[in-house]
Amino acid sequence: MSMYKDVGSLKKGGYVIIDGEPCEVVSIEKSKPGKHGSAKVRLVAIGLFDDVKRDMVAPADKKVEVPIVEKKKAQIVSTTPDSIQIMDLETYNTFEVKPPADQSLLSKLQPGVEVEYWESMGKVKIVRLL
Numbered sequence: 359m360s361m362y363k364d365v366g367s368l369k370k371g372g373y374v375i376i377d378g379e380p381c382e383v384v385s386i387e388k389s390k391p392g393k394h395g396s397a398k399v400r401l402v403a404i405g406l407f408d409d410v411k412r413d414m415v416a417p418a419d420k421k422v423e424v425p426i427v428e429k430k431k432a433q434i435v436s437t438t439p440d441s442i443q444i445m446d447l448e449t450y451n452t453f454e455v456k457p458p459a460d461q462s463l464l465s466k467l468q469p470g471v472e473v474e475y476w477e478s479m480g481k482v483k484i485v486r487l488l
Contacts, residue, residue, distance in 0.1 A: 360425050360479070365399045366418030373425050373478075376412040379405045380425035380478045388418065407481045409459070427478040431488060434471045442467060442484065444475065455482045463487070 360375060368374055372383045381403035391397040397418040404411050406427065416422070432444040441454040455475065457464055463486065467473070472488040 360423045362421045363424050364418065365401070365414075365416045365420050365422050366397065368399070368401060368422070368424075373406075373427055374401070374403055374414070375423040375425050375479075376403055376414050379408060379410070379412070380427065380481070381405050381412055406476065406478060407483050425478045427476055429474060429476055429485075432473055432475050432484075434467055434469050434473060436469055437467055444473065444484070447472070453482070455484060458484050 366388065368383055368386060370383055370386055374381055374383055383401055383403045386399065386401045389398045395417075398415060399418050400413070400415045402411065402413055431447045433447060435443040435445050435452055437443070437457075440457070442457055443452055443454050445452045457467070463484070466487055467484070473484050474486050474488055475482055475484050
């Protein structure tokens, strides 16, 4: 799921889709409109699921896609080296996700522990312990 916004209305900490990947905006610079053109916006964003840095330069009034990031709670059911099975605490659906890259977070993930996970564009990521 996603919606559209003007590039000029995006803020640091907001979300944007660049190259088909949902990203969080980490910096944004706006230039003043010139004599023959509109204001330009340069933003730098980091992928929510792949941690890749992406840049974008566009007119301030250009429409861009903005992902809807759902933040949910779950409980860990089981862990293996390749995946972590979690159960959503609202719907009780169980599914598997990739282990997080953050080793300090990964070391704390045990069955029975409650976590916050983010879901956007069909991708899921464990973000933190609750």
